[in-house]
Amino acid sequence: IKPRKYPPGPVWFPFIGSSGILQKMTKKYGSEWRACLELSRQYSTNVLGMRLSTELLVVVFGEKNVRQVFNEKEFDDRPDNFFARLRCLGYKNKGITFANGEVWKEHRQFAVKNLKYVGYGKTLMEKEIQNELSSLLEQIKENNDKPINIVNLLGESVINVLWKFVAGERIKEEKLKHLLDLFRQRGKAFSVAGGMLNQMPWCRFIIPELSGYSLIKKLNGEISKVIEEAIEKHKKKEVEGHDFIYKFLNEIDANKNATFTEEQLKIVCLDFFIAGSQTSSNYLGFAFLKVLKSQDIQEKIFNEIDTIIGDRPPCWNDNERLVYTSAFIQEVHRYYPVVCMAGPRSLQADTSIDGYRIPKGATVLMSLADIYFDPEIWDDPQVFRPERFIDESGMLKNSEHLYPFGSGRRRCPGDSLAKSFIFIMFVGILQKYRIHVSNGTVPSEIPVIGILSSPRPYTAEFTLRK
Numbered sequence: 001i002k003p004r005k006y007p008p009g010p011v012w013f014p015f016i017g018s019s020g021i022l023q024k025m026t027k028k029y030g031s032e033w034r035a036c037l038e039l040s041r042q043y044s045t046n047v048l049g050m051r052l053s054t055e056l057l058v059v060v061f062g063e064k065n066v067r068q069v070f071n072e073k074e075f076d077d078r079p080d081n082f083f084a085r086l087r088c089l090g091y092k093n094k095g096i097t098f099a100n101g102e103v104w105k106e107h108r109q110f111a112v113k114n115l116k117y118v119g120y121g122k123t124l125m126e127k128e129i130q131n132e133l134s135s136l137l138e139q140i141k142e143n144n145d146k147p148i149n150i151v152n153l154l155g156e157s158v159i160n161v162l163w164k165f166v167a168g169e170r171i172k173e174e175k176l177k178h179l180l181d182l183f184r185q186r187g188k189a190f191s192v193a194g195g196m197l198n199q200m201p202w203c204r205f206i207i208p209e210l211s212g213y214s215l216i217k218k219l220n221g222e223i224s225k226v227i228e229e230a231i232e233k234h235k236k237k238e239v240e241g242h243d244f245i246y247k248f249l250n251e252i253d254a255n256k257n258a259t260f261t262e263e264q265l266k267i268v269c270l271d272f273f274i275a276g277s278q279t280s281s282n283y284l285g286f287a288f289l290k291v292l293k294s295q296d297i298q299e300k301i302f303n304e305i306d307t308i309i310g311d312r313p314p315c316w317n318d319n320e321r322l323v324y325t326s327a328f329i330q331e332v333h334r335y336y337p338v339v340c341m342a343g344p345r346s347l348q349a350d351t352s353i354d355g356y357r358i359p360k361g362a363t364v365l366m367s368l369a370d371i372y373f374d375p376e377i378w379d380d381p382q383v384f385r386p387e388r389f390i391d392e393s394g395m396l397k398n399s400e401h402l403y404p405f406g407s408g409r410r411r412c413p414g415d416s417l418a419k420s421f422i423f424i425m426f427v428g429i430l431q432k433y434r435i436h437v438s439n440g441t442v443p444s445e446i447p448v449i450g451i452l453s454s455p456r457p458y459t460a461e462f463t464l465r466k
């Protein structure tokens with residue numbers, strides 16, 4: 001039975017609730033986010049209410065409602081459902097991303113403090129990004145005008161930087177390529193709302209391949225092995241220097257807090273890997289796609305880099321002086337959002353949003369991407385225009401209406417790496433190379449939207465500018 005004053009949405013059938021309708025709409029509109037947006041329009045509501053199997057699912061639209069979820073404590077938790085268990089290698093609410101309450105607060109704080117302690121977010125991180133840039137430029141050079149899938153190369157680079165601070169060393173190249181490839185397929189089994197496996201966990205026994213269950217099992221097994229091997233190497237002191245795993249193992253040895261266990265360490269490392277693996281490289285994928293298709297934007301960026309930076313390697317501090325380039329990156333965040341729907345959150349107490357009552361325990365998702373195309377907030381939202389982020393005096397103008405890293409207590413703790421990485425890689429590659437369409441095929445701009453939004457796989461040619 002529908003709870004009283006529950007938000008409007010599609011009909012609930014026995015057992016499956018609205019699952020079938022959502023799946024059908026997702027197929028029709030190409031993504032779960034678009035399907036939810038369409039349903040919110042059909043039911044003329046900014047708060048969409050559904051039941052997927054036994055789980056109540058509420059999707060909120062509009063900046064006011066989204067901010068409410070970001071800011072109110074009742075929305076801080078993550079659900080503990082089949083999706084969350086599989087995502088956390090079978091454990092209940094462990095790590096950071098899926099942890100709740102005191103464990104979440106403590107481990108989020110510990111991670112932020114200790115990653116910083118080992119150099120994350122500081123000059124050392126910038127040096128690591130610049131080193132990755134050099135080796136990426138080498139790889140582009142070796143390919144010598146041949147088509148390159150830049151998104152895949154960048155995915156490896158960002159993990160290399162992150163892993164330096166987490167585990168003190170790189171993951172072997174072939175292994176990393178293979179892992180990232182598996183992670184790219186993860187959307188087959190999961191979606192932001194959980195996906196078929198979450199709504200009907202029993203289907204893993206009947207259609208293990210089709211439901212994506214076999215893939216997730218394989219992926220979990222392989223990533224577990226990589227992380228366990230790194231932890232074992234640290235226990236034998238075979239890794240040089242300071243890193244996050246050493247800091248965490250010291251905390252386990254100090255034995256002051258029972259939540260510091262090896263399983264918890266494993267899931268925190270997994271959280272970093274998952275959160276870092278596709279996000280930044282997808283943004284850069286969209287950014288390069290845009291300059292590939294718009295040579296005049298590319299010229300403007302070349303000009304700015306040549307006059308302001310010249311030949312020295314770019315650093316994060318350059319972002320305020322490279323006004324057009326930074327405005328372009330902001331516009332990419334707006335026009336090609338990688339996180340279209342944020343969450344999932346699990347409601348801790350009965351609450352009301354926009355006049356509707358949401359019962360405790362409901363799963364809540366926030367639609368971010370439609371805020372970026374709201375004509376009440378942006379002039380000509382359908383037009384890609386970096387200049388909207390430049391003020392009358394020619395200075396960079398930040399917008400409070402962009403939420404690429406979320407907001408509030410669950411805001412992304414990886415934003416400093418992501419921002420520096422995106423800026424330094426983008427500027428560093430265009431400083432040396434001009435990007436062309438390869439084999440005369442112009443890649444599509446229509447994104448593939450799963451858990452994250454990504455550009456359709458494409459290759460481009462890179463020719464040396466000077």
Ligand code: HEM
Pocket residue numbers: 096097098108162271272275276279280283338339342343344403404405406407409410411412413414415417418
């Ligand atoms: C462009 C790159 C990135 C984007 C767009 C991004 C976006 C986000 C967003 C929107 C959230 C909040 C989800 C919510 O409100 O429920 C989040 C959380 C998170 N991100 Fe990122 N992220 C990026 C890169 C990274 C990196 C490189 C790391 C690795 C350190 C990272 C680690 C995390 C973690 C651990 C959380 C969970 C925080 C929590 O639940 O307390 N992210 N990210």
